[in-house]
Amino acid sequence: MTKRSATVRHSSTDFYNNSVKEITRQYLSLSFEDVHSHWTHHLQSALKKQNVAILDVGAGAGRDVSYIAKLAAQYSSDTSSQNIYAVEPAIEMMKVGQATTQNQNVHWLQDALPSLDKTTKLEISFDLILLSAVWMHIAPSNRARSMRKLANLLKPGGKIVISLKFGMTKEEQQERSMYDVSVEEIERLAQNLGLIAQLESSTSIDKLNRAGIYWQTVVLRMPDDGTGAFPFIRHVAINDGKSATHKLALLRVLLRIADGHPGAVLRREHFSGGDRVILPLGLVSLYWIHQYKDLIDHHGLFQTPNKSAKMGFMKKGGWCELGERTSSDFRVGNLFMGEEAVALCKTLSTCAQNIRDMPSRYITLPYSDARVFEVASKRVKPVRRLFLDLDTLTQWGEFSLPESTWLALSRYACWIEPVIVSEWVRTMATYSGNRQYAAFDKRAYLNQALNWLEPIRTTTEVRNRFDALKSKQAMQCVWSAKALKHKYDIDHSMPFSRWPNNDLWNLVPSDQKVNNEKRDRLPTERKLIEAKERMLDWWKMAWLDDVSIKDNVALKQRFFAEANIALPGLPRHNLSVDDLFEALLLQRGRLREMQQLREW
Known part of the structure:
Protein backbone atom coordinates (compact mmCIF):
# COMPACT_ATOMS: atom_id res chain seq x y z
CA MET A 1 0.00 0.00 0.00
CA MET A 222 -10.52 23.08 -9.46
CA PRO A 223 -13.60 25.07 -10.57
CA ASP A 224 -11.50 27.56 -12.58
CA ASP A 225 -7.83 28.60 -12.51
CA GLY A 226 -8.25 28.54 -8.72
CA THR A 227 -5.41 30.93 -7.92
CA GLY A 228 -7.19 34.25 -8.34
CA ALA A 229 -4.60 35.10 -10.99
CA PHE A 230 -7.02 35.37 -13.91
CA PRO A 231 -9.47 37.78 -12.24
CA PHE A 232 -6.50 39.76 -10.88
CA ILE A 233 -5.05 40.19 -14.39
CA ARG A 234 -8.46 41.25 -15.67
CA HIS A 235 -8.78 43.73 -12.78
CA VAL A 236 -5.43 45.38 -13.64
CA ALA A 237 -6.32 45.51 -17.33
CA ILE A 238 -9.83 46.95 -16.91
CA ASN A 239 -10.40 48.49 -13.48
CA ASP A 240 -7.01 49.61 -12.18
CA GLY A 241 -6.21 53.32 -12.36
CA LYS A 242 -4.03 54.35 -15.32
CA SER A 243 -2.28 57.68 -15.84
CA ALA A 244 -0.50 56.10 -18.82
CA THR A 245 -0.47 52.81 -20.72
CA HIS A 246 2.45 51.44 -18.62
CA LYS A 247 0.40 48.84 -16.72
CA LEU A 248 -1.21 47.49 -19.86
CA ALA A 249 2.17 47.41 -21.56
CA LEU A 250 3.74 45.39 -18.76
CA LEU A 251 0.90 42.87 -18.71
CA ARG A 252 1.13 42.42 -22.46
CA VAL A 253 4.91 42.01 -22.37
CA LEU A 254 4.63 39.33 -19.69
CA LEU A 255 1.83 37.61 -21.58
CA ARG A 256 3.91 37.50 -24.77
CA ILE A 257 6.89 36.06 -22.90
CA ALA A 258 4.74 33.46 -21.11
CA ASP A 259 3.01 32.44 -24.34
CA GLY A 260 6.01 32.43 -26.66
CA HIS A 261 9.06 31.85 -24.48
CA PRO A 262 8.51 29.21 -21.77
CA GLY A 263 12.29 28.73 -21.70
CA ALA A 264 12.77 32.29 -20.44
CA VAL A 265 12.26 31.27 -16.79
CA LEU A 266 15.63 31.56 -15.04
CA ARG A 267 14.38 29.77 -11.93
CA ARG A 268 11.50 29.52 -9.49
CA GLU A 269 11.80 30.62 -5.86
CA HIS A 270 9.71 29.98 -2.78
CA PHE A 271 8.46 32.90 -0.71
CA SER A 272 6.04 32.93 2.20
CA GLY A 273 3.35 34.39 -0.02
CA GLY A 274 3.77 31.75 -2.72
CA ASP A 275 6.22 30.59 -5.35
CA ARG A 276 7.56 33.13 -7.83
CA VAL A 277 8.95 32.97 -11.36
CA ILE A 278 12.18 34.82 -12.14
CA LEU A 279 12.68 36.27 -15.65
CA PRO A 280 15.60 38.21 -17.18
CA LEU A 281 14.80 41.91 -16.77
CA GLY A 282 16.56 42.55 -20.08
CA LEU A 283 13.99 40.36 -21.87
CA VAL A 284 11.10 42.29 -20.30
CA SER A 285 12.81 45.52 -21.41
CA LEU A 286 13.44 44.19 -24.92
CA TYR A 287 9.76 43.38 -25.37
CA TRP A 288 8.88 46.76 -23.86
CA ILE A 289 10.83 48.35 -26.74
CA HIS A 290 9.21 45.94 -29.20
CA GLN A 291 5.67 46.99 -28.42
CA TYR A 292 6.25 50.75 -28.05
CA LYS A 293 8.68 51.28 -30.97
CA ASP A 294 6.24 51.43 -33.90
CA LEU A 295 3.33 52.55 -31.74
CA ILE A 296 5.13 55.81 -30.95
CA ASP A 297 7.75 56.30 -33.69
CA HIS A 298 5.70 55.12 -36.68
CA HIS A 299 2.08 55.69 -35.67
CA GLY A 300 2.74 58.75 -33.47
CA LEU A 301 0.21 57.69 -30.87
CA PHE A 302 0.26 59.29 -27.42
CA GLN A 303 0.64 56.91 -24.47
CA THR A 304 0.00 59.48 -21.72
CA PRO A 305 -2.29 62.53 -21.33
CA ASN A 306 0.82 64.74 -21.70
CA LYS A 307 1.36 67.20 -24.54
CA SER A 308 4.28 65.18 -25.95
CA ALA A 309 4.14 61.72 -27.46
CA LYS A 310 7.58 60.98 -26.00
CA MET A 311 7.89 58.93 -22.83
CA GLY A 312 10.50 58.86 -20.07
CA PHE A 313 12.51 55.98 -21.53
CA MET A 314 13.00 57.71 -24.92
CA LYS A 315 16.43 59.28 -24.40
CA LYS A 316 19.03 60.84 -26.66
CA GLY A 317 21.91 58.48 -27.29
CA GLY A 318 19.55 55.57 -26.75
CA TRP A 319 16.03 55.27 -28.20
CA CYS A 320 16.53 58.23 -30.54
CA GLU A 321 19.51 56.52 -32.23
CA LEU A 322 17.42 53.49 -33.19
CA GLY A 323 15.10 55.31 -35.57
CA GLU A 324 15.77 53.02 -38.53
CA ARG A 325 14.79 49.93 -36.59
CA THR A 326 11.27 48.50 -36.43
CA SER A 327 9.57 46.57 -33.65
CA SER A 328 10.33 43.16 -35.12
CA ASP A 329 14.09 43.83 -34.93
CA PHE A 330 13.97 43.65 -31.14
CA ARG A 331 13.94 39.89 -30.68
CA VAL A 332 16.06 37.12 -29.24
CA GLY A 333 18.77 35.89 -31.61
CA ASN A 334 19.47 39.25 -33.27
CA LEU A 335 22.90 40.88 -33.25
CA PHE A 336 23.47 44.65 -32.91
CA MET A 337 26.84 46.19 -33.72
CA GLY A 338 28.63 49.53 -33.29
CA GLU A 339 26.65 52.61 -32.31
CA GLU A 340 23.36 50.73 -32.58
CA ALA A 341 24.58 48.24 -29.98
CA VAL A 342 25.54 51.10 -27.65
CA ALA A 343 22.16 52.76 -28.21
CA LEU A 344 20.26 49.54 -27.53
CA CYS A 345 22.23 48.95 -24.31
CA LYS A 346 21.26 52.40 -23.08
CA THR A 347 17.63 51.93 -24.13
CA LEU A 348 17.35 48.59 -22.35
CA SER A 349 18.67 50.30 -19.21
CA THR A 350 16.21 53.22 -19.35
CA CYS A 351 13.32 50.85 -20.05
CA ALA A 352 14.34 48.66 -17.11
CA GLN A 353 14.32 51.72 -14.86
CA ASN A 354 10.94 52.81 -16.22
CA ILE A 355 9.43 49.35 -15.63
CA ARG A 356 10.83 49.34 -12.09
CA ASP A 357 9.68 52.86 -11.16
CA MET A 358 6.29 52.96 -12.88
CA PRO A 359 4.08 49.90 -13.49
CA SER A 360 5.89 47.52 -11.14
CA ARG A 361 5.70 50.06 -8.35
CA TYR A 362 2.00 50.75 -8.74
CA ILE A 363 0.52 47.32 -9.52
CA THR A 364 -0.47 45.98 -6.12
CA LEU A 365 -2.69 43.25 -4.74
CA PRO A 366 -6.34 44.28 -4.30
CA TYR A 367 -6.91 46.25 -1.08
CA SER A 368 -3.20 46.11 -0.32
CA ASP A 369 0.08 47.98 -0.80
CA ALA A 370 1.90 44.72 -1.52
CA ARG A 371 3.54 44.80 -4.95
CA VAL A 372 2.79 41.97 -7.36
CA PHE A 373 5.95 42.41 -9.46
CA GLU A 374 9.47 42.92 -8.15
CA VAL A 375 12.40 44.34 -10.13
CA ALA A 376 16.08 43.98 -9.19
CA SER A 377 17.93 46.05 -11.79
CA LYS A 378 21.67 46.26 -12.49
CA ARG A 379 23.85 48.81 -14.24
CA VAL A 380 25.15 47.62 -17.61
CA LYS A 381 28.04 49.25 -19.41
CA PRO A 382 27.22 49.83 -23.11
CA VAL A 383 29.11 47.62 -25.55
CA ARG A 384 29.62 47.72 -29.31
CA ARG A 385 28.56 44.12 -29.92
CA LEU A 386 25.26 43.01 -28.41
CA PHE A 387 23.92 39.52 -29.12
CA LEU A 388 20.42 39.08 -27.72
CA ASP A 389 20.27 35.79 -25.84
CA LEU A 390 19.29 34.80 -22.31
CA ASP A 391 22.79 35.32 -20.91
CA THR A 392 23.00 38.83 -22.30
CA LEU A 393 19.49 39.84 -21.25
CA THR A 394 20.10 38.63 -17.69
CA GLN A 395 22.80 41.30 -17.25
CA TRP A 396 20.15 43.97 -16.63
CA GLY A 397 18.87 42.13 -13.57
CA GLU A 398 15.80 40.09 -12.72
CA PHE A 399 12.03 40.48 -12.86
CA SER A 400 9.90 38.48 -10.42
CA LEU A 401 6.19 37.65 -10.59
CA PRO A 402 3.88 35.16 -8.81
CA GLU A 403 3.96 31.70 -10.35
CA SER A 404 0.15 31.66 -10.40
CA THR A 405 0.14 34.83 -12.52
CA TRP A 406 2.76 33.37 -14.88
CA LEU A 407 0.72 30.20 -15.34
CA ALA A 408 -2.50 32.13 -15.94
CA LEU A 409 -0.76 34.26 -18.58
CA SER A 410 0.62 31.13 -20.23
CA ARG A 411 -2.61 29.13 -20.18
CA TYR A 412 -5.10 31.86 -20.98
CA ALA A 413 -3.09 34.08 -23.34
CA CYS A 414 -5.63 33.85 -26.16
CA TRP A 415 -8.38 35.15 -23.82
CA ILE A 416 -6.34 37.72 -21.90
CA GLU A 417 -4.67 39.53 -24.82
CA PRO A 418 -7.93 40.76 -26.43
CA VAL A 419 -8.93 42.23 -23.05
CA ILE A 420 -5.61 44.09 -22.76
CA VAL A 421 -5.72 45.35 -26.35
CA SER A 422 -9.34 46.49 -26.04
CA GLU A 423 -8.59 48.43 -22.85
CA TRP A 424 -5.42 49.89 -24.40
CA VAL A 425 -7.46 51.20 -27.37
CA ARG A 426 -10.06 52.67 -25.02
CA THR A 427 -7.35 54.32 -22.90
CA MET A 428 -5.47 55.83 -25.88
CA ALA A 429 -8.73 57.21 -27.26
CA THR A 430 -9.17 59.32 -24.09
CA TYR A 431 -5.85 61.18 -24.53
CA SER A 432 -6.04 64.62 -26.14
CA GLY A 433 -3.07 63.81 -28.39
CA ASN A 434 -5.11 61.02 -29.99
CA ARG A 435 -8.37 63.00 -30.28
CA GLN A 436 -8.71 62.26 -34.00
CA TYR A 437 -9.29 58.60 -33.06
CA ALA A 438 -11.69 59.20 -30.16
CA ALA A 439 -14.82 58.33 -32.13
CA PHE A 440 -15.71 54.62 -32.13
CA ASP A 441 -15.64 54.44 -35.93
CA LYS A 442 -12.04 55.70 -35.92
CA ARG A 443 -10.63 53.22 -33.41
CA ALA A 444 -9.81 50.54 -35.96
CA TYR A 445 -6.56 52.41 -36.56
CA LEU A 446 -5.67 52.12 -32.87
CA ASN A 447 -6.34 48.39 -32.98
CA GLN A 448 -4.17 48.03 -36.05
CA ALA A 449 -1.36 50.00 -34.42
CA LEU A 450 -1.40 47.57 -31.50
CA ASN A 451 -0.74 44.54 -33.70
CA TRP A 452 2.19 42.66 -32.19
CA LEU A 453 4.67 42.74 -35.04
CA GLU A 454 6.24 39.34 -35.40
CA PRO A 455 9.29 38.66 -37.53
CA ILE A 456 8.17 38.67 -41.15
CA ARG A 457 6.91 35.26 -42.15
CA THR A 458 9.81 34.73 -44.48
CA THR A 459 11.75 31.61 -45.29
CA THR A 460 14.25 33.29 -47.62
CA GLU A 461 17.26 32.76 -45.37
CA VAL A 462 16.47 29.08 -44.87
CA ARG A 463 15.63 28.59 -48.56
CA ASN A 464 18.99 30.07 -49.55
CA ARG A 465 20.75 27.72 -47.18
CA PHE A 466 18.83 24.75 -48.55
CA ASP A 467 19.72 25.69 -52.15
CA ALA A 468 23.40 25.94 -51.25
CA LEU A 469 23.32 22.47 -49.69
CA LYS A 470 21.24 21.00 -52.54
CA SER A 471 23.92 21.93 -55.05
CA LYS A 472 26.37 19.69 -53.21
CA GLN A 473 24.31 16.76 -51.88
CA ALA A 474 20.98 14.97 -52.04
CA MET A 475 18.26 16.49 -49.85
CA GLN A 476 15.05 15.03 -48.46
CA CYS A 477 11.73 16.03 -46.95
CA VAL A 478 11.91 16.04 -43.16
CA TRP A 479 8.36 14.68 -42.89
CA SER A 480 8.24 12.01 -45.62
CA ALA A 481 11.89 11.30 -46.54
CA LYS A 482 11.01 12.01 -50.19
CA ALA A 483 13.90 13.27 -52.31
CA LEU A 484 13.73 17.05 -52.85
CA LYS A 485 15.00 18.31 -56.21
CA HIS A 486 13.36 21.30 -57.86
CA LYS A 487 10.06 21.91 -56.09
CA TYR A 488 10.06 22.09 -52.30
CA ASP A 489 8.70 24.18 -49.42
CA ILE A 490 10.21 25.45 -46.19
CA ASP A 491 7.71 24.49 -43.51
CA HIS A 492 7.14 25.78 -39.98
CA SER A 493 7.10 22.56 -37.97
CA MET A 494 4.95 24.29 -35.33
CA PRO A 495 2.32 26.14 -37.41
CA PHE A 496 3.15 29.82 -37.77
CA SER A 497 -0.50 30.85 -38.04
CA ARG A 498 -1.17 29.61 -34.51
CA TRP A 499 2.22 30.14 -32.85
CA PRO A 500 4.22 32.77 -34.79
CA ASN A 501 7.80 31.55 -34.60
CA ASN A 502 10.31 32.09 -37.38
CA ASP A 503 13.31 30.61 -35.54
CA LEU A 504 15.84 28.54 -37.45
CA TRP A 505 14.99 25.35 -35.56
CA ASN A 506 11.29 25.66 -36.49
CA LEU A 507 11.92 25.84 -40.27
CA VAL A 508 12.41 22.55 -42.09
CA PRO A 509 12.49 21.45 -45.78
CA SER A 510 9.35 19.70 -46.97
CA ASP A 511 7.89 18.18 -50.10
CA GLN A 512 5.30 20.62 -51.52
CA LYS A 513 2.51 18.06 -51.61
CA VAL A 514 3.25 16.99 -48.02
CA ASN A 515 3.35 20.62 -46.84
CA ASN A 516 0.02 21.39 -48.53
CA GLU A 517 -1.46 18.40 -46.73
CA LYS A 518 -0.07 19.57 -43.38
CA ARG A 519 -0.98 23.27 -43.83
CA ASP A 520 -1.59 24.90 -40.43
CA ARG A 521 -2.12 21.68 -38.52
CA LEU A 522 0.04 20.48 -35.64
CA PRO A 523 2.08 17.33 -36.32
CA THR A 524 1.19 14.45 -34.03
CA GLU A 525 3.78 13.24 -31.56
CA ARG A 526 4.19 10.09 -33.64
CA LYS A 527 4.93 12.09 -36.81
CA LEU A 528 7.48 14.19 -34.97
CA ILE A 529 9.22 11.14 -33.54
CA GLU A 530 9.27 9.45 -36.95
CA ALA A 531 10.87 12.59 -38.39
CA LYS A 532 13.40 13.01 -35.57
CA GLU A 533 16.54 11.72 -37.29
CA ARG A 534 15.84 13.68 -40.48
CA MET A 535 15.09 16.82 -38.48
CA LEU A 536 18.30 16.51 -36.44
CA ASP A 537 20.30 15.86 -39.62
CA TRP A 538 18.85 19.01 -41.18
CA TRP A 539 19.66 21.15 -38.12
CA LYS A 540 23.23 19.86 -38.06
CA MET A 541 24.00 20.20 -41.76
CA ALA A 542 22.26 23.57 -42.15
CA TRP A 543 23.29 25.47 -39.04
CA LEU A 544 25.62 23.62 -36.72
CA ASP A 545 28.31 21.49 -38.37
CA ASP A 546 29.36 23.19 -41.60
CA VAL A 547 32.55 25.12 -40.79
CA SER A 548 32.63 26.48 -44.35
CA ILE A 549 29.73 28.83 -43.55
CA LYS A 550 30.81 32.38 -42.89
CA ASP A 551 30.21 33.26 -39.25
CA ASN A 552 29.41 29.63 -38.41
CA VAL A 553 29.98 30.23 -34.70
CA ALA A 554 27.54 33.15 -34.63
CA LEU A 555 24.94 31.13 -36.55
CA LYS A 556 25.20 28.21 -34.12
CA GLN A 557 24.96 30.66 -31.24
CA ARG A 558 21.80 32.15 -32.72
CA PHE A 559 20.26 28.71 -33.40
CA PHE A 560 20.50 27.64 -29.76
CA ALA A 561 19.68 31.09 -28.36
CA GLU A 562 16.37 31.03 -30.22
CA ALA A 563 15.56 27.45 -29.25
CA ASN A 564 16.56 27.65 -25.59
CA ILE A 565 14.19 30.52 -24.88
CA ALA A 566 11.29 29.39 -27.09
CA LEU A 567 11.05 25.80 -25.87
CA PRO A 568 10.25 24.61 -22.32
CA GLY A 569 12.67 22.89 -19.97
CA LEU A 570 15.98 23.67 -21.70
CA PRO A 571 18.93 25.12 -19.77
CA ARG A 572 20.03 28.45 -21.19
CA HIS A 573 23.43 27.03 -22.18
CA ASN A 574 21.98 23.99 -23.92
CA LEU A 575 23.90 22.82 -27.00
CA SER A 576 22.25 19.41 -27.39
CA VAL A 577 19.96 18.83 -30.38
CA ASP A 578 18.56 15.71 -28.70
CA ASP A 579 17.46 17.76 -25.70
CA LEU A 580 16.11 20.40 -28.08
CA PHE A 581 13.99 17.77 -29.81
CA GLU A 582 12.60 16.52 -26.48
CA ALA A 583 11.66 20.12 -25.64
CA LEU A 584 10.00 20.42 -29.05
CA LEU A 585 7.82 17.42 -28.19
CA LEU A 586 6.82 19.16 -24.95
CA GLN A 587 5.98 22.37 -26.78
CA ARG A 588 3.88 20.42 -29.27
CA GLY A 589 1.91 19.03 -26.34
CA ARG A 590 1.49 22.51 -24.80
CA LEU A 591 0.17 23.97 -28.06
CA ARG A 592 -2.22 21.07 -28.51
CA GLU A 593 -3.54 21.47 -24.98
CA MET A 594 -3.76 25.26 -24.80
CA GLN A 595 -4.98 26.01 -28.33
CA GLN A 596 -6.79 22.76 -29.15
CA LEU A 597 -5.11 22.67 -32.56
CA ARG A 598 -6.09 20.23 -35.28
CA GLU A 599 -3.48 17.51 -35.64
CA TRP A 600 -1.83 16.18 -38.77
Missing part, protein backbone atom coordinates in the same frame (compact mmCIF):
# COMPACT_ATOMS: atom_id res chain seq x y z
CA THR A 2 2.78 2.40 0.89
CA LYS A 3 4.24 4.72 -1.73
CA ARG A 4 7.26 6.93 -1.78
CA SER A 5 7.59 10.32 -0.20
CA ALA A 6 7.29 13.18 -2.62
CA THR A 7 9.17 15.55 -0.31
CA VAL A 8 12.84 16.33 -0.20
CA ARG A 9 13.52 14.73 3.18
CA HIS A 10 16.71 12.71 3.11
CA SER A 11 15.72 10.28 5.84
CA SER A 12 12.53 9.34 4.02
CA THR A 13 14.14 9.08 0.60
CA ASP A 14 17.06 7.14 2.02
CA PHE A 15 14.69 4.71 3.74
CA TYR A 16 12.91 3.87 0.50
CA ASN A 17 16.16 3.64 -1.46
CA ASN A 18 17.61 1.26 1.12
CA SER A 19 14.43 -0.82 1.47
CA VAL A 20 13.51 -0.94 -2.18
CA LYS A 21 13.14 -4.75 -2.43
CA GLU A 22 10.88 -5.13 0.59
CA ILE A 23 8.76 -2.08 -0.23
CA THR A 24 8.41 -3.12 -3.88
CA ARG A 25 7.27 -6.61 -2.86
CA GLN A 26 4.58 -5.15 -0.58
CA TYR A 27 3.54 -2.49 -3.07
CA LEU A 28 3.16 -4.83 -6.06
CA SER A 29 1.36 -7.50 -4.05
CA LEU A 30 -1.77 -5.35 -4.36
CA SER A 31 -3.53 -4.26 -7.53
CA PHE A 32 -4.70 -0.75 -8.37
CA GLU A 33 -8.31 -1.94 -8.01
CA ASP A 34 -7.56 -3.34 -4.53
CA VAL A 35 -6.50 0.09 -3.31
CA HIS A 36 -8.34 2.68 -5.40
CA SER A 37 -11.68 1.22 -6.52
CA HIS A 38 -13.73 3.88 -4.68
CA TRP A 39 -12.51 6.80 -6.80
CA THR A 40 -11.75 5.25 -10.23
CA HIS A 41 -14.81 6.96 -11.75
CA HIS A 42 -12.84 10.22 -11.54
CA LEU A 43 -9.98 8.60 -13.46
CA GLN A 44 -12.32 7.23 -16.10
CA SER A 45 -13.98 10.62 -16.65
CA ALA A 46 -10.55 12.22 -17.04
CA LEU A 47 -9.42 9.63 -19.58
CA LYS A 48 -12.47 10.36 -21.75
CA LYS A 49 -11.15 13.87 -22.40
CA GLN A 50 -9.17 14.84 -25.45
CA ASN A 51 -5.49 15.59 -24.80
CA VAL A 52 -5.65 14.20 -21.28
CA ALA A 53 -2.76 14.78 -18.87
CA ILE A 54 -2.33 12.78 -15.63
CA LEU A 55 0.37 13.04 -12.96
CA ASP A 56 1.23 10.45 -10.29
CA VAL A 57 3.25 12.16 -7.55
CA GLY A 58 5.29 9.71 -5.50
CA ALA A 59 4.78 6.95 -8.07
CA GLY A 60 7.12 4.46 -6.38
CA ALA A 61 7.33 1.06 -8.07
CA GLY A 62 4.89 2.16 -10.77
CA ARG A 63 1.85 0.01 -9.99
CA ASP A 64 -0.70 2.83 -10.15
CA VAL A 65 0.73 4.69 -13.13
CA SER A 66 1.08 1.42 -15.04
CA TYR A 67 -2.63 0.72 -14.51
CA ILE A 68 -3.47 4.29 -15.57
CA ALA A 69 -1.43 3.90 -18.77
CA LYS A 70 -3.10 0.56 -19.59
CA LEU A 71 -6.56 2.02 -18.98
CA ALA A 72 -5.70 5.08 -21.08
CA ALA A 73 -4.70 2.80 -23.97
CA GLN A 74 -8.18 1.27 -23.84
CA TYR A 75 -9.77 4.69 -24.25
CA SER A 76 -7.52 5.74 -27.14
CA SER A 77 -4.81 4.05 -29.19
CA ASP A 78 -3.33 7.48 -29.94
CA THR A 79 -0.84 7.86 -27.11
CA SER A 80 0.24 11.25 -28.49
CA SER A 81 -3.04 12.65 -27.10
CA GLN A 82 -2.16 11.37 -23.61
CA ASN A 83 0.45 12.86 -21.27
CA ILE A 84 1.05 10.49 -18.37
CA TYR A 85 3.81 11.50 -15.95
CA ALA A 86 5.22 9.77 -12.88
CA VAL A 87 7.21 11.67 -10.24
CA GLU A 88 9.46 9.85 -7.76
CA PRO A 89 12.22 11.35 -5.55
CA ALA A 90 13.90 8.06 -4.52
CA ILE A 91 16.13 7.05 -7.42
CA GLU A 92 16.19 3.30 -6.65
CA MET A 93 12.41 3.21 -6.45
CA MET A 94 12.17 5.16 -9.70
CA LYS A 95 14.34 2.53 -11.44
CA VAL A 96 11.85 -0.15 -10.35
CA GLY A 97 8.98 2.02 -11.55
CA GLN A 98 10.61 2.53 -14.93
CA ALA A 99 11.01 -1.24 -15.26
CA THR A 100 7.36 -1.79 -14.24
CA THR A 101 6.13 0.60 -16.93
CA GLN A 102 8.61 -0.38 -19.62
CA ASN A 103 7.13 0.07 -23.13
CA GLN A 104 4.18 1.99 -21.70
CA ASN A 105 3.30 5.61 -22.35
CA VAL A 106 4.72 6.86 -19.03
CA HIS A 107 7.27 9.66 -18.60
CA TRP A 108 9.34 9.49 -15.39
CA LEU A 109 10.87 12.41 -13.51
CA GLN A 110 12.99 12.38 -10.38
CA ASP A 111 11.25 15.25 -8.63
CA ALA A 112 9.74 16.15 -5.27
CA LEU A 113 7.21 18.27 -3.45
CA PRO A 114 6.96 21.00 -2.30
CA SER A 115 8.77 22.53 -5.29
CA LEU A 116 8.22 19.99 -8.11
CA ASP A 117 10.79 21.96 -10.10
CA LYS A 118 11.21 19.57 -13.03
CA THR A 119 7.47 18.98 -13.35
CA THR A 120 6.71 22.70 -13.32
CA LYS A 121 9.29 23.36 -16.04
CA LEU A 122 7.29 21.12 -18.38
CA GLU A 123 4.69 23.93 -18.47
CA ILE A 124 1.96 21.24 -18.62
CA SER A 125 -1.31 21.38 -16.70
CA PHE A 126 -3.07 18.19 -15.63
CA ASP A 127 -6.60 16.79 -15.60
CA LEU A 128 -5.87 14.53 -12.62
CA ILE A 129 -3.06 14.42 -10.05
CA LEU A 130 -2.70 11.40 -7.76
CA LEU A 131 -0.99 11.45 -4.37
CA SER A 132 -1.41 7.95 -2.97
CA ALA A 133 0.24 7.44 0.43
CA VAL A 134 2.29 10.60 -0.03
CA TRP A 135 0.73 13.36 2.08
CA MET A 136 1.90 11.95 5.44
CA HIS A 137 5.51 12.35 4.23
CA ILE A 138 5.12 16.09 3.69
CA ALA A 139 6.15 18.14 6.71
CA PRO A 140 3.32 20.36 7.99
CA SER A 141 5.46 23.44 7.29
CA ASN A 142 5.60 22.46 3.59
CA ARG A 143 1.96 21.53 3.10
CA ALA A 144 0.53 24.95 2.20
CA ARG A 145 3.22 25.42 -0.43
CA SER A 146 2.73 21.88 -1.72
CA MET A 147 -1.00 22.44 -2.14
CA ARG A 148 -0.39 25.73 -3.98
CA LYS A 149 2.04 23.98 -6.30
CA LEU A 150 -0.43 21.19 -7.05
CA ALA A 151 -3.25 23.69 -7.65
CA ASN A 152 -1.04 25.60 -10.08
CA LEU A 153 -0.54 22.40 -12.07
CA LEU A 154 -4.27 21.70 -12.46
CA LYS A 155 -6.39 22.45 -15.49
CA PRO A 156 -9.72 24.16 -14.88
CA GLY A 157 -12.01 21.34 -13.75
CA GLY A 158 -9.00 19.17 -12.89
CA LYS A 159 -8.87 17.00 -9.77
CA ILE A 160 -6.33 16.05 -7.10
CA VAL A 161 -6.79 12.66 -5.42
CA ILE A 162 -5.09 12.35 -2.01
CA SER A 163 -5.10 9.20 0.14
CA LEU A 164 -4.46 9.78 3.84
CA LYS A 165 -2.89 7.24 6.18
CA PHE A 166 -3.99 7.00 9.82
CA GLY A 167 -2.91 4.86 12.77
CA MET A 168 0.86 5.19 12.30
CA THR A 169 2.99 4.40 15.32
CA LYS A 170 5.61 6.84 16.56
CA GLU A 171 8.30 4.34 15.59
CA GLU A 172 7.01 4.12 12.00
CA GLN A 173 6.76 7.91 11.77
CA GLN A 174 10.34 8.27 12.95
CA GLU A 175 11.68 5.52 10.70
CA ARG A 176 9.94 6.70 7.54
CA SER A 177 9.77 10.46 8.27
CA MET A 178 5.96 10.61 8.48
CA TYR A 179 3.63 13.14 10.10
CA ASP A 180 0.05 13.12 11.34
CA VAL A 181 -2.60 14.02 8.76
CA SER A 182 -6.26 15.07 8.85
CA VAL A 183 -9.10 15.60 6.42
CA GLU A 184 -9.80 18.96 8.09
CA GLU A 185 -6.32 20.24 7.23
CA ILE A 186 -6.72 19.19 3.59
CA GLU A 187 -10.10 20.93 3.38
CA ARG A 188 -8.71 24.13 4.91
CA LEU A 189 -5.74 24.27 2.53
CA ALA A 190 -8.01 23.53 -0.42
CA GLN A 191 -10.50 26.23 0.55
CA ASN A 192 -7.72 28.83 0.70
CA LEU A 193 -6.95 28.07 -2.96
CA GLY A 194 -10.50 27.93 -4.23
CA LEU A 195 -10.48 24.14 -4.52
CA ILE A 196 -13.65 22.19 -3.76
CA ALA A 197 -13.01 19.26 -1.38
CA GLN A 198 -15.02 16.02 -1.36
CA LEU A 199 -14.45 13.06 0.94
CA GLU A 200 -14.56 9.95 -1.27
CA SER A 201 -14.27 7.30 1.46
CA SER A 202 -15.05 7.62 5.14
CA THR A 203 -12.59 4.93 6.21
CA SER A 204 -11.10 1.87 4.55
CA ILE A 205 -9.07 -0.91 6.13
CA ASP A 206 -5.43 -1.41 5.28
CA LYS A 207 -5.18 -3.88 2.40
CA LEU A 208 -1.92 -5.26 3.82
CA ASN A 209 -3.80 -6.13 7.03
CA ARG A 210 -1.53 -4.03 9.27
CA ALA A 211 -3.10 -3.62 12.70
CA GLY A 212 -4.47 -0.18 13.51
CA ILE A 213 -3.88 1.25 10.01
CA TYR A 214 -6.76 2.72 8.01
CA TRP A 215 -7.14 5.11 5.06
CA GLN A 216 -9.32 7.93 3.77
CA THR A 217 -9.37 9.51 0.30
CA VAL A 218 -10.10 13.15 -0.47
CA VAL A 219 -10.74 14.49 -3.99
CA LEU A 220 -10.13 18.19 -4.65
CA ARG A 221 -11.61 19.86 -7.73
